[in-house]
Amino acid sequence: MTINLEPDRIEELRQQLFEANRISHFVIIEATAKVSGATTAIVTDYQNYVNMQHENGDNFDFRILRDILPITDNLIHWAVAQQELHDLIDDDSNERDGLIDDLEHYTQLVMEENKL
Template sequence: MTLQIDQQEIEDVKNDLNSAKQRVHLVIFQTNYSIDTKPSMHLITDYQTFINAKNKFNESDLQIVRDILPVTDNLACWAIVQHKLVSKDYEDKFEVIKQLEFFTNKVLLENKLPVNGPDF
């Protein structure tokens, strides 16, 4: 069952993301080595979480490829689905993960980056 995201929810999250840019901003980063034999990929997170991950896994060679992402409908949808996943606010975890992959790839395309493959 696909999660339903209405336009008002998207607009509310876009406003929240724009307001949050003053305190924290989102980035796209690339993993430059394989984790569990999976290929390198692009992921979205906030800047501080990226720094924490880089400090914890410095051998993984994480690199920011887009800083201060523009707030778009796709980024808002990514944030909504990401929140649902981490808050466990879902019925079908597999479906939520598929939607997160979908919106991650939409944001990557908007930022002129290659999408993550099917092994994402």
């Protein structure tokens, strides 16, 4: 795993996510391609879900699978992986590959703890 967070950093991030959650709460959504029928589950915040519907509604059907996710250690790690991957400049680095693996891993753990 690329992401290694100390307990005090986890608590600091937990407080930041609680604040972010007040603005736009976290959800798990499902996106279904209208042409192929392929589906994928995505962890995101509600505002991003609305944006996805607006920007990609012609190609995908979206629905919320879980609304208002609890702020768990797995969600915190997911958020860090998401942000670090977003901030990464070099698209072909080993760090990028590690962050993608972390994001997939923590996404799966968030899905499991939300019984999906």
